[in-house]
Amino acid sequence: MTRTLVRGGTVVSATGSQLLDVLIDGETIAAVVQPGTPVFGADPATLAEVVIDATGKYVIPGGVDGHTHMQMPFGGTEASDTFETGTRAAAFGGTTTIVDFVVQTPGVRVQDALASWHQKAAGQCAIDYGFHQIIGDVTDESLKGMAELVAEGVTSFKLFMAYPGVFYSDDGKILRAMQTSADLGALLMMHAENGIAIDVLVAQALQRGDTAPYFHGTTRPWQLEEEATHRAIMLAQVTGAPLYVVHVSAKQALEQIAQARGQGLNVFGETCPQYLYLSLEEQLGAPGFEGAKWVCSTPLRARAEGHQDELWRYIRTGDVASVATDHCPFCMKDQKEMGIGDFSKIPNGIGGVEHRMDLMFQGVKDGRISLERWVEVCCTEPARMFGMYPRKGVISPGADADIVVYDPDGHTSIGLGKTHHMNMDYSAYEGFEIDGHVDTVLSRGRVIVDDGRYLGSTGHGRFVPRGLSSNLI
């Protein structure tokens, strides 16, 4: 068992920042002490075989990305990052835990779907991982299966109000799944967009000849996100289910969540960096077929309507609980290209698992959020939300030694050929310049990234069985 000391840095937590030394023993944190304080009666430096100098740097818990889709089947293709490539890219960016989505499709038992995702991920991951379960087929058997999954550490279930004929659940099915969720104390996650109405708008747009990627955005107007979010909240209130609304992009949908929270409901919001930085006009509206790079659902919203600024504000107020990536990459070649001449055939998804910590740190530099809030929404809150706290998301004795040494005076240029390790042939954030840098990343006590060099290994990452959310009242 290696003992490692991370010395001289400022440890940042959700509640404050302080000059502290962190002693790691094997895979976990043994002590967090003020510099110069003896540990077990000795100078910690004499106890450690490895000393990492973090002078002038931030020492933060490893990032927890609560929403990824590695090698997910979608629209006749599969997300281009495997568990191996996607988790390695995540590590480069300072994320040390992901929670990925198991997909249950009609006719498949939820337990069998979970088993097949275990098979895909086992022995492949660079960092630790957990699973949420998508219930694509709400049946008596699936509902019974949910209890078994909770016992196996899969404690959150996702339903879709979008994608009729694929993942879609009608309100009756949602109600039943929420009742089961409420009984189990398990989190119900929702993709909240009115898919039935969207499909009509999509068909009408295509008929008019509006086939470019831009129309992916205009056929999914914010009203249909707000409406679905409101409906999900009402159904959650009727059933008593805790509700977590994924990838919120419309400010009006977040207003619904804020109101529900104001009433004391167990309702939580998630957003993603793409909705904070990118827009309908600039990205989806790029010339030709270029906009396909940014086709994702919910869609990027109009900057003229002010969604991006409002989303940042909701992060500050706490109505956005956690920032995840919804990492679901597809290459332009052969994948996004499937939708040339018909935007509805463009696979939905953006890759970003590598850049979340940096993009959100830029929010600190830009005066959008505090340093502590950065750590909270990227590390601590997702760990609490998804039942991994205090093993993940915090630097404290007994926690897994997942630690990032972050240089606030460093610099990161995002783009192909620069900092790009995801298996995609473009970067959704090409040309972004970040006023910070991930220096060193430790996963359970082992240095897996150091100054841009990968020192980890395939299969180091382990499955994290999760408990129930510690946020529920």
Ligand SMILES: [Zn+2]
């Ligand atoms: Zn997703």
